[in-house]
Amino acid sequence: MIFRISHVTIVLLLFSLSVLGQSMKAHFIDIDQADATLLEFECGVVMIDAGSQVFTNSKKSTEKLINYLDAFFERRTDLNKTINTILITHNHYDHNESLNEISDKYKVLNVVSTENYNTNDVQYLINNEEGVEHRYLTYSDALSKKPNGMYYKQIDPFDCDDNGPVIKVFTGMVEIDEPVEVNGHKFYKSHFSNPNNHSLVIKVVYGESSFLFTGDLEDEGIEYLLANYYGNEEIFEADVYQVGHHGSSNATTSELLKVIKPKYAVISAGFSGDRGKGTGWDHGHPNKGVVKMLNEWDTMIKSEMGKKVLVFDGQETEPIEFEVVSNLYCTCWENNVILKADVEGNIEVGNWP
Numbered sequence: 001m002i003f004r005i006s007h008v009t010i011v012l013l014l015f016s017l018s019v020l021g022q023s024m025k026a027h028f029i030d031i032d033q034a035d036a037t038l039l040e041f042e043c044g045v046v047m048i049d050a051g052s053q054v055f056t057n058s059k060k061s062t063e064k065l066i067n068y069l070d071a072f073f074e075r076r077t078d079l080n081k082t083i084n085t086i087l088i089t090h091n092h093y094d095h096n097e098s099l100n101e102i103s104d105k106y107k108v109l110n111v112v113s114t115e116n117y118n119t120n121d122v123q124y125l126i127n128n129e130e131g132v133e134h135r136y137l138t139y140s141d142a143l144s145k146k147p148n149g150m151y152y153k154q155i156d157p158f159d160c161d162d163n164g165p166v167i168k169v170f171t172g173m174v175e176i177d178e179p180v181e182v183n184g185h186k187f188y189k190s191h192f193s194n195p196n197n198h199s200l201v202i203k204v205v206y207g208e209s210s211f212l213f214t215g216d217l218e219d220e221g222i223e224y225l226l227a228n229y230y231g232n233e234e235i236f237e238a239d240v241y242q243v244g245h246h247g248s249s250n251a252t253t254s255e256l257l258k259v260i261k262p263k264y265a266v267i268s269a270g271f272s273g274d275r276g277k278g279t280g281w282d283h284g285h286p287n288k289g290v291v292k293m294l295n296e297w298d299t300m301i302k303s304e305m306g307k308k309v310l311v312f313d314g315q316e317t318e319p320i321e322f323e324v325v326s327n328l329y330c331t332c333w334e335n336n337v338i339l340k341a342d343v344e345g346n347i348e349v350g351n352w353p
């Protein structure tokens with residue numbers, strides 16, 4: 001028998017060889033009790049949230065973020081201090097407070113938010129950064145594109161040939177005045193009085209690796225999400241879950257975990273020793289119940305060695321020790337957390353420069 005190798009086979013083979021071993025990094029940057037995640041690709045970077053903790057002595061953790069970004073861009077000089085897009089999950093200072101300083105120091109090409117105006121920091125960036133494109137996302141827009149998600153050039157601006165991500169957003173600003181019923185679940189305007197429940201839900205796919213970010217979406221917001229995407233929940237499946245609302249007790253439900261099926265989870269929260277308003281201690285983050293649930297969740301990959309960590313069992317209580325035996329990380333335990341993911345779905349956690 002004679003085997004013939006077609007041109008298509010050769011092209012596919014060359015393509016496979018060219019993408020083999022390519023990887024991205026997700027930098028969950030330790031900026032105390034606030035969120036800033038830098039997604040590093042070969043052809044550019046995305047930031048999900050750019051917050052800051054504002055301490056009672058008016059010290060901000062923005063400095064930590066800028067120092068991290070300075071070191072990053074010193075290493076990746078090819079990126080010319082350019083951030084391709086910043087997605088702000090919702091309008092709270094621990095998710096947007098550092099935008100002004102970032103736009104003063106680096107070139108930002110796009111910004112995506114869940115509010116159109118009244119978001120001073122997003123507005124500052126738009127006013128001060130020449131040529132920045134802003135996209136405001138609504139839930140109704142997201143649902144009109146169900147189940148594929150919103151996929152605009154401001155969300156995913158990359159033109160990376162074979163080695164880029166696919167970034168999609170599934171939610172936006174919720175506009176409910178009258179009570180609505182969705183797949184048997186009833187929702188009221190009051191459920192959305194907190195900006196947390198307007199958080200963007202963002203999925204990043206890189207080859208066979210995937211990440212899910214739910215911002216600070218709380219129980220009602222998660223219920224609304226799952227009710228609206230009922231029957232299509234597999235779109236939220238992801239290898240890495242950024243634990244909602246800094247590991248709060250009100251933002252990771254078993255219904256959500258059943259859908260995500262996470263193998264790795266990362267919490268962004270402040271060091272348990274910090275005291276005062278707005279700290280992890282003040283909020284009770286990360287919560288023991290959530291850490292326990294993730295630690296025991298059957299899809300989570302177990303770690304080779306257990307580690308003793310500190311968690312809270314309520315607000316303004318003393319931290320208590322807990323043993324984590326799965327691939328669960330927190331900026332509150334290990335400072336910066338960096339995950340390397342390749343196109344074949346291999347994920348490593350390490351301390352790369």
Ligand SMILES: [Zn+2]
Binds near residue numbers: 095246
């Ligand atoms: Zn938050």
